[in-house]
Amino acid sequence: MAYFWFKAFHLIGVVVWFAGLFYLVRLFVYHAEASQEPEPAQTILKNQYQIMEKRLYHIITMPGMVVTVAMAIGLLTTEPEVLKSGWMHIKLAFVVALLAYHFYCGRLMRQLEAGECNWSGQHFRALNEAPTVLLLVIVLLAVFKNSFPTDISAWLTFGLIIVMAASIQLYAKKRKRDKARRLAAEASQTEQEMSGQLSA
Numbered sequence: 759m760a761y762f763w764f765k766a767f768h769l770i771g772v773v774v775w776f777a778g779l780f781y782l783v784r785l786f787v788y789h790a791e792a793s794q795e796p797e798p799a800q801t802i803l804k805n806q807y808q809i810m811e812k813r814l815y816h817i818i819t820m821p822g823m824v825v826t827v828a829m830a831i832g833l834l835t836t837e838p839e840v841l842k843s844g845w846m847h848i849k850l851a852f853v854v855a856l857l858a859y860h861f862y863c864g865r866l867m868r869q870l871e872a873g874e875c876n877w878s879g880q881h882f883r884a885l886n887e888a889p890t891v892l893l894l895v896i897v898l899l900a901v902f903k904n905s906f907p908t909d910i911s912a913w914l915t916f917g918l919i920i921v922m923a924a925s926i927q928l929y930a931k932k933r934k935r936d937k938a939r940r941l942a943a944e945a946s947q948t949e950q951e952m953s954g955q956l957s958a
């Protein structure tokens with residue numbers, strides 16, 4: 759029975775952890791793009807994002823990670839033979855990568871706060887795709903275990919990376935086009951106002 763309790767809270771921990779990881783790097787995107795705003799909006803926005811990032815990291819993401827790992831230890835102590843399975847060894851390797859990503863995000867957060875991070879919004883958008891790939895592989899390993907479908911999973915992961923990279927590029931182009939349109943509209947409005955003033 760203890761095993762089921764550990765598994766239930768292991769999965770709840772995973773959901774909370776990933777919600778935090780995904781939203782944290784999205785906040786980094788907005789934080790980095792706030793540098794393009796004029797003052798005083800830039801300082802106000804950056805201060806607000808810093809507060810949101812810190813709260814999210816310490817109150818949601820970190821506890822999510824602790825619950826996931828603590829419940830995993832509970833699972834392994836109740837059923838230690840799981841540790842002998844090949845799928846578990848591979849899963850643990852990906853979990854180590856996920857933990858490295860988690861703490862790297864913490865480091866980026868501190869660098870953003872100190873104004874020492876030169877990453878663009880586009881860089882953060884690309885970084886935010888890493889946990890999606892880790893989530894896919896870890897969940898497939900946990901579900902299929904030793905009958906893990908290596909070929910299909912490799913193609914799925916590859917396809918996912920291509921789709922995500924293409925979406926980031928397309929979205930960047932759209933944002934560029936929208937910005938050019940907005941600037942052109944503003945310029946023509948200023949022109950009309952000036953010619954109106956001259957004729958008056």
Ligand code: HEM
Binds near residue numbers: 769827833850893
């Ligand atoms: C701290 C490292 C982790 C360890 C030691 C660990 C260990 C375990 C163990 C022993 C089980 C039970 C397997 C079974 O009943 O057959 C399990 C289930 C599961 N784990 Fe983890 N886990 C870890 C991290 C993660 C992470 C980060 C994720 C998600 C990204 C994850 C997703 C899952 C899922 C979806 C299941 C349910 C699988 C099923 O019942 O079919 N685990 N984990």
